[in-house]
Amino acid sequence: MLRMIGRRLAIATPGIIGVIVVTFLLNRALPGDPAAYFAGPAATRQAIEEIRVKLGLDRSLPEQFALFVRDLARGELGTSLTSGQPVLAELLARLPASLELTLCALLFAVAVALPLGILAAARPGSWIDHLTRVIVTAGNSLPIFFTGLLLVYVFYYLLGLAPPPLGRLDPFASAPRTVTGAYLIDSLLMGDPALFWASARQMILPTLTLGVAVLAPIARMTRAAMLGVLSSDFMRTARASGLSPATLLYVYALRNALLPVLTSLGGVFSFLLGVNVVVEKIFAWPGIGSYALEAVLASDYAPVQGYVLMMASLYVLLNLLIDVLYGVIDPRIRIET
């Protein structure tokens, strides 16, 4: 298993190098003179020169790249202009909020889409198959910010069921002691069910918004994979041997259909990381997406760069995890590699 992870990391390395190069180039593509920009409008020419030397901008591009990689290796992502804090610390402080939301959405989507896809494939042409088809088509066309706003309007303004879309907790509650940074887990660790409920209430609408957006691809993939497996020879043999329909469906077919579904989860996760920004904006969610967005709008590039790097690394890590899961689901793959 460890060898497989090592080999996968080796395969992922060119991708990571590419990510670092692209982030570096994007940074250098900034319009105008970065030194003058960092120095501010009132700076003298001498001050600008000093900053240029300090930032290493007086050196050649390869040298600058070497410096950039050295800083990365030390975990230095620069400092934010607006807050004056190191970018890495700020990103790490906000990461749990985003991850908690993303993972909850993924769980929700899988919990709904997987049964839908399975049932649709088991009974082609039934109402559940048609329902799945409608959900898939609609889910592909819904702009995520539109669904988010509609949910807010219906559940907050009209029905008054949901709390106002203003962050992770309402202003009167205090945050749980930070252990993992995920409020749902931390409040449980503190043994505070009221706080758990308060943060869960805030989570529901953003989770639904993100989850509905990714229901469609998961359901479609599950249905297609299950249809493929159900018509295969070994399923016919299993059926002829008199196995119960439930065993057939959930043990024999599902396990074989899970591989393509797992592959599609990689793409789904990438999509979720991207649209997090949109959902965090709608629900004033204090995650890294909204942090990066504020930085972009303030032309503060270091946080944006840190954000892009962090997202890309998360994505690489997730693909690694998926590969490991592949081996768990289908041992043949582990033997082959």
Add this chain to the structure above:
Amino acid sequence: MRQLLRHGRYVLTENRLTLGAFALLLVFVGLALVGPWIAPYDPLATAAAHKLEPPSRAHWFGTDHVGRDILSRVIVATRLDLAIALSAVALSFVLGSVAGACAGFFGGWTERVVSRLVDTIMAFPLFVLAMGIIAAVGTSVVNIIYATAIINFPFYARLARAEVNVRREAGFVEAARLSGNSSARILAAHLFPNCLPPMTVQASLNMGWAILNSAGLSFIGLGVRPPTPEWGIMVADGSAFMVSGEWWIAFFPGLALMLAVFCFNLLGDAVRDLIDPRRRT
């Protein structure tokens, strides 16, 4: 050609939904062409006396926080939204097919460079990469088009590479080479036309996604600048009023966006059925 037309009519009439989507497309294209002339009001004219009015006889879709008529803005925005998506798709189609076809035909270092490029782009969550690009080069309409085209590029490049690669050693390519055609000519005149059907399917399925993506960028403030009418920005404008019950400001542009994407997705499926009936689901 006549057969294709007949087949096209069959695909359209066999499925009511496709026919509806086709009609919707005509409406959108019509609005994009003549929108500014049929909009009942000036999309930029503010009227403080009429701000935040719900939908009425005078203002079918209501008015926004500075009294602009939302119906007019939704109509006028059609052209910009479709133009951005169409240019982005066209750009990635051209760049992706040239790069991918060369990679598949010549192999060697061309292939290595193109696949590295594709792998690098795919290593990012795509929307995040688009955000990073726009943050670096600045927010403008042209830059949204570039960013959307770049994140779509890998899909076209991969497809073109695969399609050219399987035909590289085909008999008709050998025949063309033996009769003295240059590599460039074989690639352009003999191989590329064979890649067009799957590429077209990819492009039409991609349109809806491109619209969503550019509207999403505008929604978070990294695209078209206000007060230009654009669906994504209009939804963003209305988002603050959703919590106080003025739903129509965000609802109608969002609806237009959703219908446009829905229409392109359905038509994409129809184009696929038309060109490649085996892939029907």
